Amino acid sequence: MSDTRQPQRFAPTKEDIETLALQALNRLPDPFAAHLSNVILFVEDFADEQVLKEMEIDDPFGLTGLYTGRPVGHEAQTGDTPPTVHLFRRPLLDEWVETGVALDALITHVVVHEIGHHFGLSDLDMHVLEDMVAP
Template sequence: MSDNGQPLLLPPTRARIESLALEALARLPDPFRSHLSNVVLFVEEFADEQILKEMGIDDPFGLTGLYSGRPVGEPVQTGDSPPTVHLFRRPLLDEWVETGVPLDALITHVVVHEIGHHFGLSDVDMQVLEDMVAP
């Protein structure tokens, strides 16, 4: 309880963000889900400085998610790491508070956008897919 007797609300944890992301992935239509078994999901507080520098982003709150890897259909090279989706908790929470968008909808938006890169989807295609899996 807080000093004024109200329940103390804690921000969603990494585990909660991961759970919402996995729920979003589970709502994807089967043709997409069947190509995600090798994609690794990470939830981190922020992108590291190297990633921000490579992307030309000065503010660590400016990046909510990142896809790394070869899109589906591109030949795999020896030594390739598995494709990854990184979600950055603190920027996501800031965007959630600033926009008022429900957290599950925000996480779904970012997950679909990052997974869209895995499939080489256009922004329009990502929006259609997001509309299909909205919570």
């Protein structure tokens, strides 16, 4: 007797999201790639309550990514923490399901947007860069 059930599918894990984010980062051209060695990537299910409060976001599903740190070209200060990009898995997965955009394209979009803050790029510049690294 053959098994005709569909294979069980699971939501992408934090590790899956991280893999897609690293692939997007690896597609960034020079001179961008040369300035990313000190940027730390975190993947978490949601932003913590303090971050949401500071950003005046009521719905934890309303934030898919966040850049923190001093942008390239700004003088470092004593006590600065390394620049970080946070990706928030659950809001990303909700947006993925709601929009039907391919997950790798969505992750690339958010990664480029957050890295754009690291470089002080305008929204237009971020869109141009995103087109250059699209999966």
